[in-house]
Amino acid sequence: MDTSQIRRKAKRIWNIFLIVLVLVLIGFIYTRYFFVVGTGVKSGQLNYVVYKGYLFKTYEGKLIQAGFKSSTVTGTVVQSNEFMFSVGNKEIAEQLMLKGGKDVDLHYKEYMGALPWRGYSRYVVDSIVDIKN
Numbered sequence: 001m002d003t004s005q006i007r008r009k010a011k012r013i014w015n016i017f018l019i020v021l022v023l024v025l026i027g028f029i030y031t032r033y034f035f036v037v038g039t040g041v042k043s044g045q046l047n048y049v050v051y052k053g054y055l056f057k058t059y060e061g062k063l064i065q066a067g068f069k070s071s072t073v074t075g076t077v078v079q080s081n082e083f084m085f086s087v088g089n090k091e092i093a094e095q096l097m098l099k100g101g102k103d104v105d106l107h108y109k110e111y112m113g114a115l116p117w118r119g120y121s122r123y124v125v126d127s128i129v130d131i132k133n
Contacts, residue, residue, distance in 0.1 A: 008013045031112065038110040041129055046104045049087065049096040058119040059093035061085050063106065086119020092128060105129035 016097050026045070044065035051059050065081035085108060087093040107127040 005058070022027075033111060033113050034116050035112070036109045037112055039108065040110070041105050041107050042085075043105045044081075044083060044103065046096060046100055047082075048100055051093070056117045057128055058117070059087035059090070060120055061087060061096060062091075063104070079128055084121050085123040085125050086114070086121040087125045088118060089126065092125065093130060096125075098116070099131055103132040105131075 010035070041065055042065065044063040047062040047064050049061035050057060051057055061084075063083040063085065065083055067081055087096065105128070106125045107129050108123045108125045111118075111122050111124065114120055118124060
């Protein structure tokens, strides 16, 4: 084999490596930030929904769930369950802003990671199931 054949073969291996690397990176980013890991409904008392952010303005909220959980292994500290979430839809966020203190059931999607333009939380509320008086 002469040097030109070796260079072509090395370039071909390098190109295949780069393609595989880019595909693995795309798969990682998709799985981490766009693949829905879980969906569900959370119920509780709506504490607040706010519109905030420096560069990306997003709707963020907190739901206080009934019951208590222990935050230490020994169980000495007891606190309420809080569900922090982001809201992707402006209309849903505005409805929730007017319902602070009400008992609500919210349908959400869970992602492995948060994106700045989607919100601060991995949990994104996509619909209101029920609002109780």
